[in-house]
Amino acid sequence: MTNIPQLTPNLWINSSELFTYHSGVFVSENRAAVIDPGLKQKEIDALAQFVREQNWQVDAVILTHGHWDHVLGTEAFPNARIYAQREFITSPANNPAEVARRVKENTGLGLAKPFVMPTPHETFDERMQIQIGALTLELVHTPGHAADHLFVYERASGTVWTADMLTDEEIPFVSDNLAAFERTLENLDADDFQFLIPCHGMPTDDANEIRARIANDRAYISELRERVQNAVRAGKNLDETKEICLDIPYRQSVENNRGAHRRNVESAYVEFGGSVSEPVGWARE
Numbered sequence: 001m002t003n004i005p006q007l008t009p010n011l012w013i014n015s016s017e018l019f020t021y022h023s024g025v026f027v028s029e030n031r032a033a034v035i036d037p038g039l040k041q042k043e044i045d046a047l048a049q050f051v052r053e054q055n056w057q058v059d060a061v062i063l064t065h066g067h068w069d070h071v072l073g074t075e076a077f078p079n080a081r082i083y084a085q086r087e088f089i090t091s092p093a094n095n096p097a098e099v100a101r102r103v104k105e106n107t108g109l110g111l112a113k114p115f116v117m118p119t120p121h122e123t124f125d126e127r128m129q130i131q132i133g134a135l136t137l138e139l140v141h142t143p144g145h146a147a148d149h150l151f152v153y154e155r156a157s158g159t160v161w162t163a164d165m166l167t168d169e170e171i172p173f174v175s176d177n178l179a180a181f182e183r184t185l186e187n188l189d190a191d192d193f194q195f196l197i198p199c200h201g202m203p204t205d206d207a208n209e210i211r212a213r214i215a216n217d218r219a220y221i222s223e224l225r226e227r228v229q230n231a232v233r234a235g236k237n238l239d240e241t242k243e244i245c246l247d248i249p250y251r252q253s254v255e256n257n258r259g260a261h262r263r264n265v266e267s268a269y270v271e272f273g274g275s276v277s278e279p280v281g282w283a284r285e
Contacts, residue, residue, distance in 0.1 A: 021069065143176060158192060
């Protein structure tokens with residue numbers, strides 16, 4: 001019997017050996033929706049085997065965004081419809097050849113077949129509802145980390161799957177757009193969330209921790225914008241701007257997030273009109 005732990009009455013979570021990564025399965029009345037199926041082939045296979053053992057029918061696979069580590073494993077659920085935000089298809093960051101290159105670079109996944117970028121059956125702009133048994137899952141566009149980034153929200157229980165946001169391990173990775181990230185955070189209300197599950201890091205049902213994550217990330221993004229914007233306006237070069245931003249505080253590990261913070265500063269510098277001679281920040285990924 002495959003063991004996938006149950007996190008809430010309607011949510012099971014499968015954790016990877018890599019990147020503190022989680023996949024999820026929302027279940028009601030033997031119908032299921034899988035979120036970001038997994039990384040390693042053995043983990044994807046274990047999740048699919050677990051679902052079969054429970055006699056659940058997977059109606060939906062939800063892809064939270066098109067980054068390489070979130071688009072693997074859809075082929076394990078061939079009868080499911082794939083859901084994504086509309087920019088999953090249109091965003092240049094989701095170029096299939098580039099995503100495939102990133103998958104290939106990450107050796108040790110043990111994939112059974114060459115990677116093929118999945119094609120969603122259904123997409124949406126700002127919000128979309130999916131019915132899974134008696135559950136209503138709301139897909140909410142939350143851009144900033146990626147143009148197509150989404151949350152999965154089960155409003156009745158206050159359960160929210162936040163994908164690559166609001167984690168205790170990673171600062172905001174502003175790999176798409178700082179202004180969009182700031183707007184996304186401004187629209188969040190901690191009172192709506194009773195159980196928060198990121199794709200990377202620890203889930204939490206502690207109300208104070210949920211509030212702290214939102215407040216911390218909002219403060220970090222705001223301070224990043226203000227310092228970089230002021231530096232560009234003052235005519236500072238990129239190295240000077242990075243020096244100005246060195247001591248921006250955040251509650252996650254400084255050592256583990258040093259590289260991401262540097263990329264955030266570099267990308268924000270370009271976003272606000274700073275001049276560079278070569279790709280910097282997240283554009284170099």
